[in-house]
Amino acid sequence: MRINGNTIFIPGATSGIGLALALRLQDAGNQVIVGGRRTALLNEIAVQHPGIDTIRIDTSDSASIASAAAEVISRHPDLNVVVPMAGIMRAEDWTMPGGFLETAEATVTTNLFGPIRLIAAFAEHLLAQPDATIMTVSSGLAFAPLRFTPTYNATKAAIHQLSETLRLQFEGTSVHIVELVPPSVQTDLMPGHAEDPNAMPLDDYIDETMRLLEAQPDVTEVQVERVKFLRYGEARGDQAQVIAVLNGRESEPAAS
Incomplete structure (x- = not known):
């Protein structure tokens, strides 16, 4: 993926890694479209960051994804990068009968069905572009489980395998599959996580990620040093x- 000159849609970029990455990509010389559920927050982002376009989308709702995709393509026919960023991370206790199923189902809907539906909504358009990228977002927890978040871990492992397989299917086309593999980063993904001293500061994570993207335009997995453990x-x-x-x-x- 080239670092500039793209038109990039990032659903789930109203906060955390998504918003920070959107702003850095805009600064690097890209047209960025931010997607999210909360209209007031989208309006605030548009005012505070001129040049960023916004669109309402609920990535847990297939109809919302289809509608937003059509609008994004209509407004930005040169769209060539999609980053399905939206995700939720919630604690579950599977030893408590009836205490986890609703959370697990919501996590699968957002973290796995959401990216699948987004990729399906944009694949035909991206294949028609001369140079396009789908940037998936997995996690270090795709490779080692955190005991409190079993379904989150599972969805991120699924995203990793989906990325690996799509890379095989899109081989020989104009569409490149890049997987972002974050470690624990100081965001509001879970309560108190933004202050967690064991998590990587958000700015440090984005700095290193942007350096990797610039230095390795053909990278398939974006791995900061901290996630390699x-x-x-x-x-x-x-x-x-x-x-x-x-x-x-x-x-x-x-040594780690």
Whole structure:
């Protein structure tokens, strides 16, 4: 993916990693369209950041996705990058009967069906562009499980495999599949997470991500150094220790 000259739609970019990435991509010389559910927040973003376009979209609603996709393509026929960013992360306890199913279903709808429906809505348009990118968003938790968020972990693992498979299917076309693999980042994804001293500061994460995108235009997985501890536990042969560290049972080795 080239770092500038794109027209980029980022549904789920009204806060956190999505908004921070949208602003950096705009600064790099791209036309950016931010999507989200809350109209008032979208209006605020448009006022505070001239040049960014906004559109209302609920990525948990297939009809909203179809309507927003048609509007985005109509307003920006040169759209060539889609970043399905929207996601939710909620704690679940599967040992409590009846206490997790609603949360698990909502997580699958937003984190897995949402990106699938978004890609389906834009695939035909992107295939007609001379140079296009679908940037999926998985997580370090796709590779090592956090015990409190089983369905979130599962949806992100699914997004990783979806990305790998779509890369095979789109091979030879104009569409490139790039997977963003964030570590724990200081955002409001979960209560108190923005102040978590063990999470990576948001600005640091975006700085490193933008450097990687600029230095490696053909990158398939955008991995900041901090996520590699989770990403490569199985390859290194220390997955059990990675899981123990992640879940607070051991301290992370100094070399990591």
